[in-house]
Amino acid sequence: MWSGCSVTCDVGLKKKTRTCTNLKPDRTGDNCVGKSTEYTVCLNEPCGARNGGWSSWGSWQSCSVTCGGGLKLRNRTCTNPTTTLYGKTCDGNSEAYAVCAKTACE
Incomplete structure (x- = not known):
């Protein structure tokens, strides 16, 4: 063994x-x-390698339209902690979208 x-x-x-x-x-x-x-x-994993971690999501940005339906966006970064050389970057998306609705367009 x-x-x-x-x-x-x-x-x-x-x-x-x-x-x-x-x-x-x-x-x-x-x-x-x-x-x-x-x-x-x-x-083994290299010494000093540190995998990245996602930061908290930022605030939602304003809706992409002034009337009708649109999208809004928020971001996060792979900096909590930051990836070091030989470390793995964060899995997943750095952006998220959501539908936003404004008053009907005339």
């Missing part, structure tokens, strides 16, 4: 060991063949 990774970020090593006890050689028998320890690389 592989051990845990030697580091929590960046590149590290995992180790697997085995013993020569199944069956253990007697005085006239041969020892086990091969190495008792094996290593492999483990890849």
Whole structure:
């Protein structure tokens, strides 16, 4: 069974060991063949990587029309926290729209 990774970020090593006890050689028998320890690389998120987070939604902007039906918009930014190098940017949209209705146009 592989051990845990030697580091929590960046590149590290995992180790697997085995013993020569199944069956253990007697005085006239041969020892086990091969190495008792094996290593492999483990890849983690880069150290110092920070994923981005969304800010709160801003206020709704005014309706796109002065009469009839239109749209209004609000925004948010991926700055809470800001994404660092190797970090993941925010999932989803930075803009949201909603229908707005004004008085009927004449």
